[in-house]
Amino acid sequence: MHLKKLFALILLLFTLQLVAMAKPEALRVEPAFWWAGMASPDLQLMLHGPDIGNLKPELQHEGIVVKDVIKVSNPNYLFLNIDISKASAGKFRLQLKDGNRVVHKYTYELKERKAGSSQRQGFDNSDVIYLITPDRFANGNPKNDNVKSMAEKANRSDKSGRHGGDLEGIIQHLDYLKDMGFTALWVNPVLENNQQNTSYHGYSTTDYYKVDPRFGDNAQYVALSEKADERGIKLIMDMIPNHIGSEHWWMDDLPTEDWLNYQDNYKQTNHRREAIQDPHAAAYDRNLHTQGWFVESMPDLNQENELLAQYLIQNAIWWIEYANLGGIRVDTYSYSYPPFMTEWTRRIMEEYPNFNIVGEEWSLNPAIVAYWQRGKKNPNGYTSYLPSLMDFPVQNALVAALRDDETGWDTGWLHLYAMLANDFQYADPGNLVVFPDNHDMDRIYTQLNQDAALTKLALTYILTTRGIPQLYYGTEILMHNDAPGDHGIIRTDFPGGWEGDKINAFTGQRLTEEQRQMQEFTKKLLNWRKNTEAVQTGKLTHYAPYKGVYAYFRVQGDQKVMVILNKNEKPYDLALDKFAAQLNGKTKGVDAITGKTYQLDKKALALPPKAPLVLELQ
Structure with a gap:
């Protein structure tokens, strides 16, 4: 009886091992999800898995149209270009089939966008x-x-x-x-x-x-x-x-033969940024600047590859939408x-x-x-x-x-x-x-x-x-x-x-x-x-520096600010006559830093040594 149980256990373990070996590796899909109602009607999916290049993809969701199935030199990749312009938010099944046999299944989701997402205000002068x-x-x-x-x-x-x-x-x-x-x-x-x-x-x-x-x-x-x-x-x-790390998961299985610049022959950039605009620059210098690697641990991406270009664009948009940037x-x-x-x-x-x-x-x-x-x-x-x-x-x-x-x-x-x-x-x-x-x-x-x-x-x-x-x-x-x-x-x-x-x-x-x-x-x-x-947004008017003092005005409507930067080690009397056009009837200024009031209806303003004044004019 003991031998029968042992034999059964061995058989079970052997069976489980065979099942594990037969189970396909997980399918990587990037981006993992997207949103309905985006300005661009097109979405590119990068699929990665062992020998998926000859499998047939199927998408089942109302409003989604598969425009292109793109095979590349590496059989472990497939790229799908789909039209989501008429698709509503929801989940749908993505399948990769070998004939009638389903090899991979993936539940894809088009999420609902947050209200006002497209009109979000980015950082600006108020920040x-x-x-x-x-x-x-x-x-x-x-x-x-x-x-x-x-x-x-x-x-x-x-x-x-x-x-x-x-x-x-x-x-x-x-x-x-x-x-x-x-x-x-x-x-x-x-x-x-x-x-x-x-x-x-x-x-x-x-x-x-x-x-x-x-x-x-x-x-x-x-x-x-x-x-x-x-x-x-x-x-x-x-x-x-511009570049990735040398340990990026792509590096073990690059999608195409031109995914990187100098993919088989590392060259470092020459850092000649001005070559892009220089009308006299040699094409060699221009190309080496953009195509060369920063260092050997930072492979340079070939953005002339249209599949990679779309991947990077979508990645940026994905993070904006996902993290509310x-x-x-x-x-x-x-x-x-x-x-x-x-x-x-x-x-x-x-x-x-x-x-x-x-x-x-x-x-x-x-x-x-x-x-x-x-x-x-x-x-x-x-x-x-x-x-x-x-x-x-x-x-x-x-x-x-x-x-x-x-x-x-x-x-x-x-x-x-x-x-x-x-x-x-x-x-x-x-x-x-x-x-x-x-x-x-x-x-x-x-x-x-x-x-x-x-x-x-x-x-x-x-x-x-x-x-x-x-x-x-x-x-x-x-x-x-x-x-x-x-x-x-x-x-x-x-x-x-x-x-x-x-x-x-x-x-x-x-x-x-x-x-x-x-x-x-x-x-x-x-x-x-x-x-x-x-x-934040006011017009800037600056005056030529004189004897260690630099002064400028910021004006927005009736609000005026006078900034005075004094580098002198000692107090300095700043003559005010040349600022008459900007002062224009303003007789005093309150320093935003100290709260002290300074009179501006005199011939000169006594400046503290080696210090700024930020005066709100009144």
């Missing part, structure tokens, strides 16, 4: 953006620091390793952002980065539809967006259409294939006419930056639909202005004055994002040689000039990097974000007096800016 590197901001859930399926583990002592910050940490401190006065949140990439090392920064995507589990999951990202929205904060997603920041904008970026932005703006997208074009030449903005008439005929760009020229000029002395005819503040004069090159200079620093450069306090007074002047300018301001996390408490250029140090942990931190910037615990003053200064200026339309 101030707070930039966070999520791994370095706050660790809200230590349990997800290490995930078995993820290659790199947490090591807070490694400046280039993962420290454990996550989405839950950001959610837990949204009230801090709100109280400070921030109204938009740009989070460095949070999608899966299953790289062997230096995965914390997020710029080597290994799955375009999945949040990295060490940050949380897709549902938690949606929760971040919802909870931020409850506090009047828009969520901006950092997207990377208030904006997109595009990494390495000019490194992508230019015609593709035209279509990428056009399609997004077609779906969401009031949305905003800011591109990174790290050039100090405003003519190079202006080339990519929507509405710019370019000599070579290139058309862009990108609304906004990061204003690297102004950032660089601001630092030069503050670090340089005022002894020459073109030194000091004149760097900034002259750079702003280039605004005639932009189609919409008011829609540029201005910033003192970001995650890829030395912190502004470091750039200004840890001079708190100069840092206040820098922040005052950023928060009162034209454009949309962005501050990097920790700028408000004078975070700095002692090792210039070291990204791991630049992206230092925000104090108070980890249990056991002795210094807590969220509560003010153990901040130095100088740090507390800067935090309070920033908070006052941010919250004042929220309700001051003149510095």
Whole structure:
């Protein structure tokens, strides 16, 4: 009897093994779901599974029309182009058949769109953006620091390793952002980065539809967006259409022979961004810029492949709709294939006419930056639909202005004055994002040689000039990097974000007096800016700097603001006669920072040393 039971058990195990072996691997479908009622009637589905290329797809849903079934060189892929223009929301069955035998089944869903989704308002001049590197901001859930399926583990002592910050940490401190006065949140990439090392920064995507589990999951990202929205904060997603990580799941099974640039022969980009616009540039240099890889761990995507191009466009729209985004920041904008970026932005703006997208074009030449903005008439005929760009020229000029002395005819503040004069090159200079620093450069306090007074002047300018301001996390408490250029140090942990931190910037615990003053200064200026339309959208008129003083006005209707930035180490008497046209009967100004009233009906105004004045004119 015992042998019979043993034989039966062996037979059962053998049978189960055969069943398991016969069961097909799960079918991957991307995007996993979509929405009815989108502006574009077309939807492309990427199907991935073993040897599915010769299977016949069937879709059963009223209103859906299969336009094309596309087979590629890799038999593990199928692409379906379907028309959903007449389809209503609901679930339907997708089957892959071998003759009459069903090999794969998948329940696809067209979801109902949220009311007003297409008319969502993207970030704009009324906002101030707070930039966070999520791994370095706050660790809200230590349990997800290490995930078995993820290659790199947490090591807070490694400046280039993962420290454990996550989405839950950001959610837990949204009230801090709100109280400070921030109204938009740009989070460095949070999608899966299953790289062997230096995965914390997020710029080597290994799955375009999945949040990295060490940050949380897709549902938690949606929760971040919802909870931020409850506090009047828009969520901006950092997207990377140019390249992926070398551990992306595609790399084990590339869909086509031209999915990547230099797919079989790695070449690094030459970083010659200006070659795109240069009328004298060799085609070799232009092509190597856009087709070359950043580094060997970041394969460059070939966006001339129409299937890949559609995949990337749909992925961006999917995240906007799914996570209720208030904006997109595009990494390495000019490194992508230019015609593709035209279509990428056009399609997004077609779906969401009031949305905003800011591109990174790290050039100090405003003519190079202006080339990519929507509405710019370019000599070579290139058309862009990108609304906004990061204003690297102004950032660089601001630092030069503050670090340089005022002894020459073109030194000091004149760097900034002259750079702003280039605004005639932009189609919409008011829609540029201005910033003192970001995650890829030395912190502004470091750039200004840890001079708190100069840092206040820098922040005052950023928060009162034209454009949309962005501050990097920790700028408000004078975070700095002692090792210039070291990204791991630049992206230092925000104090108070980890249990056991002795210094807590969220509560003010153990901040130095100088740090507390800067935090309070920033908070006052941010919250004042929220309700001051003149510095959001008002006309800017600036006066040529003189003897270390730079002054400009922001005017919107009857509201006038006069900003005076004094670099002098001593008090300075500013003659007021040249401002008569702008003052125009205004006899006093109330400083938004200190609340002090200054009389403007005198010959001169006594300026405090090395300090800003932000005067609401009355």
